[in-house]
Amino acid sequence: MDRFVAPQFIDVEDKIIGPITTRQFIMMVGGGIIVFIAYKILDTSGFAVVAFLTAILVVVFGFVKINGRRFHEFVKSIIDVLRRPRVRVWHKHVTAMEVTVANRPQKIEEVKTDFQPKKRIRPKKLRDLALIVDTGGKFQG
Numbered sequence: 001m002d003r004f005v006a007p008q009f010i011d012v013e014d015k016i017i018g019p020i021t022t023r024q025f026i027m028m029v030g031g032g033i034i035v036f037i038a039y040k041i042l043d044t045s046g047f048a049v050v051a052f053l054t055a056i057l058v059v060v061f062g063f064v065k066i067n068g069r070r071f072h073e074f075v076k077s078i079i080d081v082l083r084r085p086r087v088r089v090w091h092k093h094v095t096a097m098e099v100t101v102a103n104r105p106q107k108i109e110e111v112k113t114d115f116q117p118k119k120r121i122r123p124k125k126l127r128d129l130a131l132i133v134d135t136g137g138k139f140q141g
Contacts, residue, residue: 024062031058 013021020028031054038050064071131139 027058027062031055 013023016022016025034054035047035051038047038054042050061071066074069077128139
């Protein structure tokens with residue numbers, strides 16, 4: 001039977017220059033190209049602004065991690081959440097006009113609800129139930 005080695009640490013990027021990964025190196029080269037073009041085209045103050053903003057963006061997007069995730073993935077998640085929220089809240093407010101059966105309005109007295117108020121459990125009863133669960137049913141109270 002053939003044996004194959006399963007790759008490990010597949011989520012770790014390869015380092016090419018010291019602690020710098022390929023992605024970070026490409027971002028730094030791209031930022032350097034932008035700064036060089038700004039140096040050739042713009043005056044001193046415009047160049048300084050573009051170089052400063054480019055350096056901040058390269059450092060933030062290349063090296064900053066939030067909760068173990070790269071910054072661009074974090075920004076993408078924020079944009080996804082802002083575009084379409086995942087939480088949907090259902091408010092059960094039914095009026096007499098909205099209650100219909102087979103497109104016929106009914107009187108509000110005819111509508112039955114399944115609502116039952118919550119029953120309060122005493123702390124002693126809750127302790128006894130927890131003890132029954134913890135002992136595997138050997139304690140019967």
